[in-house]
Amino acid sequence: MSTVLKSSTEETPTGSPANSAPAKRGFGSRMRRLNVPAGLGGWIWLAIIITPVYYVVITSLKTQEGYFGQNPLALPTSPTLENYQLVLEADFAKYFMNSTIVTLGAVIPTVLVSFMAAFAIVRGKGRFLKLVNGMFLMGLAIPLQATIIPIYLMIIRLNLYDSLLALMLPSIAFAIPLTVLILSNFIRDVPNELFESMRLDGCSEWQTMWRLALPLTRPAIVTVAIYNGLHVWNGFLLPLVLTQSPGLRVLPLALWTFQGEYSVNIPAVLASVVLSTLPILVLYVIGRRQLLAGLTAGFSK
């Protein structure tokens, strides 16, 4: 660890000076700044990250014989998609739809109500808004798990047990604190002059919110939408406790039950792992820059 420490320290500060005067330092110092231990540490971590992913993907393409007979890390000699076929025939499309419905049904209301609340908290003053803000901040420290039993009880009493709506409502509640926090940080960065000029034009707060704050906060909104979407999509406890019917399974739960049913067929289980991740991966590839920029700004203020 200490070598990595030493080397990466050398890297950071160099970021600017090395860039500002690379020519004068010459080839020798450049070599020094390439810094083998830091790079090595980085690549080792990459290996740690990638090996399981690689293993899952190649194994999912193997036949049972290939799985039992081959070196586990070797590429499949005769790649097959039959595992994927098996998974897709096992109602994967339905689980996928369920996950999509729950995710959209939780994320859209979350972002909408949180944006309104964040706007009010930033623009307004007074005891009530302070109290609301303080409550949301406290909410950050409430672990969802701790409230699962009363939520279960409430959902039963509301006659929502074993429905997709049952998954959305608590998801919204628990996503609100962080979403309000990130959005209010962004709205706070909007120059006050802009709000003032909206007011001069005779706009109400309501109009200002939709016409000024919303467009300016769009990057943050995309960020929190993706972040919350990821959480809801991958959520496990709520579906485990609040649904029962196989027809209402969401992907992580389906994955878990599938693992129980097909535990002898590891390639098929891993194919289901790949399939459940694929949609998120596609979204990530599309929205990566936005997500990373937004998360960085949202969390490291």
Place this chain on the structure above:
Amino acid sequence: MSNAVSTAPKTATRGRTEGGQSGQRNAALAWLTLPALFFFLVFAVVPLAGVLILSFSSWDGIGAIGSAGMGNWFSVLADPGLYNALGLTFLIMIASWLVQTPISLLLGVFTAGSQRYRAALAVLYFLPLLLSSAAVAIAFKALLDPNFGLATGLGLPFLARDWLGVPHLALGLVIFVIAWQFVPFHTLIYQGGVRQIPKSLYEAAEIDGAGTIKQFFHITLPQLKYTIITSSTLMVVGSLTYFDLIFVLTGGGPGNSTRILALDMYLRGFRANLMGPASVIAVILVLIGLALALFLQRLGGKDKQGSQLEGM
């Protein structure tokens, strides 16, 4: 309402414009918080109160709810299982922090650099965050199979152990897999933090002849103080929620060697149908979460508390 607001005196600073209109304006704004407040109160705050009430009740999850007085509390507090779960929760929390913080701090510093390959690495580092905990747990179970997993693949027989069958191995594995999944997120936080450090500090240090190690300890680390607190808060409070991963990976076993509080609560409540005692555990979980969050905010200094909470 909007008229009242728009005719307010137009001074440069908002603070001064408020005046007599502020009450009305704030009332208008207060309405905007109600939808969020509704969801949060009904599905987070009410359950929080509910769990406290249920901790004094007896309920099997289906039938009627009865009163249990202090019974649940006495029985749970006298149960060695609680202290096992409590100890494991803190052990995993501390071990996770010790493992994840240095790695993600260094990776964050590393990926904040400007070379292209680092940016590419940072993209790949992010992958585990996209996977559900269920997927991660299933993948690692397969990967650690002594006969068909990594051990034979790499030809490293020492890896061919019964990882999920031996208590201390399972515990170590849980800590490792948690790090595998969550280090990327914290790397990202640190990367952002490092990028906000003014470059001029390093330039000045360089002129003063400070070496890179000195720069790290005298500039980078102190400048990252609040980033470290933010990351640690998320990490430590988040460690109370490793439920999914452990549930799928080990189910709390072997024996009770990975049965952390959240899992203990689930198993008591939804498997053993003892919702009362499970609620006691839940209350303890909430108290720990709040205490940790407050403690970590204090570490940041009282004056900075407000802005730190904003940073979370």
